[in-house]
Amino acid sequence: MSFIKKFIEQEKVNRRDLLLASAYGLGGVAATGLLGTGMARAAIADPTVAWSYRNRTNPYWNEIVGGGEAFVESLGKPKDFLTHLINEGSSEKSLADVKALLSKTNGDLALAIDTNDAPNARPVVEACAAAGAYVSTLWNKTDDLHPWDFGDNYVSHMSWSDEGPAEQTARILLEAIGGKGGVVHLGGIASNNPAIERLNGLKNALKNYPDVELLDAQPADWDTQKAAQVMAGFITRYGDEIKGVHCANDTIGYGVLEALRAEGMDIPIVTYDGNPQAVELVAQERILATVFTNPHWGGGITAALAYHAATGAFKPSDEPHAHREFYGPTIFVTPQDAKEFKANYLDNVPTYDWSDHWGPSNGQIKYQ
Structure with a gap:
């Protein structure tokens, strides 16, 4: 848990161009060159x-x-x-x-x-x-x-595309708690696209689990220390009603684990990002799954x-x-494949051809 503690210790166009011209100290002729x-x-x-x-x-x-x-x-x-x-x-x-x-x-x-x-x-x-x-x-x-x-x-x-993967990690979590009980969600910065999509993924999964209640969902701003504080508040309010935790990223997960440890609680959690520390925790089955991007x-x-x-x-x-x-x-990481994943992507970082701009990409972004 030492690395967890380390984390814890640690403004149409015309107006735009006018403002920019002013910011750069440009006069009328030079400012005109900024138009378009x-x-x-x-x-x-x-x-x-x-x-x-x-x-x-x-x-x-x-x-x-x-x-x-x-x-x-x-x-x-x-x-x-x-x-x-x-x-x-x-x-x-x-x-x-x-x-x-x-x-x-x-x-x-x-x-x-x-x-x-x-x-x-x-x-x-x-x-x-x-x-x-x-x-x-x-x-x-x-x-x-x-x-x-x-x-x-x-x-x-x-x-x-975070909704789909976050839904899948949520399903892993909901299965692990037997499809019954209460869960909480700790999210990123509320206005961040991934934070919105990852919470939506959980909500999508919950539609198929009528006996699971989303007790609470609060932003933790992608921060380990804030996550520990939010999770501690959840524990104080809900106690043993909490059967599982859905985290918007790995660093949030570290704070959750610290808060759970402080209360002597051992309940399943899932995270997102596939950071090395999280992958190690997945291998130890202390995190059920993460998603590598x-x-x-x-x-x-x-x-x-x-x-x-x-x-x-x-x-x-x-x-x-x-x-x-x-x-x-995206690549899912579970306890069954965590060690192989670590060897292939973390211990030996692949050498990439940076002129191959779209090789590993996964299609055009679609908007709902």
């Missing part, structure tokens, strides 16, 4: 490559950024060539950091980013497109925001898409929609 969905420009020979993310203390994001570093190393550059924009869960800081870097690089930027929440994606993309930079997003955006509406500058968006490949290919578009290696607007909004891969 993107700034026409030649390929960028050597763009700054940046990853904007929550923080690296989270194992999932550490793997994402590790993929970004592997990509820049494939260019013959050191890891520290990758610029890190760490927002610590603040959408305001995320946007401010991006605007500052756009100003510093004069738009010579290839940006990979999780915008922290879905509404923040549009102002980030608009700022990049207006500056002539190239951006690829991961996980969070609103359904009405599409790369093809921004020419080449909004290169791509990758997310995962290959963050190393996701982090590397998101940076690669932005970079290769920026340097002119490919033209995003020539690509089909399925290459601009697509699902990433």
Whole structure:
């Protein structure tokens, strides 16, 4: 449990362009050049490559950024060539950091980013497109925001189809408690796409289990310490009525396990992300199942898409929609296959061809 304790201790276009012109200190003629969905420009020979993310203390994001570093190393550059924009869960800081870097690089930027929440994606993309930079997003955006509406500058968006996998892990949990009793759900940031989909997955599964009651569902903001606090509150309120726990990600699961340990409770839980520590806990049957989304490949290919578009290696607007909004891969990890999975994906991280932009992807994103 030592790593668990470690975790615990640890804003139409005209207005946009006017604001950007003001932010960059541009006058009337220069500001006019910012109008439109993107700034026409030649390929960028050597763009700054940046990853904007929550923080690296989270194992999932550490793997994402590790993929970004592997990509820049494939260019013959050191890891520290990758610029890190760490927002610590603040959408305001995320946007401010991006605007500052756009100003510093004069738009010579290839940006990979999780915008922290879905509404923040549009102002980030608009700022990049207006500056002539190239951006690829991961996980969070609103359904009405599409790369093809921004020419080449909004290169791509990758997310995962989380409802289905989260429903399957929920079914594993509900079977483990004999299809009877109460369960609780600890989610991510409430406005995050994956947090919404993973809770929906649980609710979908519950439709087939009339004798199981969802006692409560609360956000834990993808955070281990907050998860421990939320779970402790659930235990105080519901006690032994809780027969199982559905967690929106692995790091939430670690906090749940700590809260259960403190109360001497041993009940089944399921998680999501397939982090190394979670896989080990699955192998020990302390977590029933997790879902691996290959963050190393996701982090590397998101940076690669932005970079290769920026340097002119490919033209995003020539690509089909399925290459601009697509699902990433998922693999289920259960006690039966945890050791084999660990050997194949964690102990020996596969070497990826970062010019194969859509190899492991899983089809075009579909909206309900």
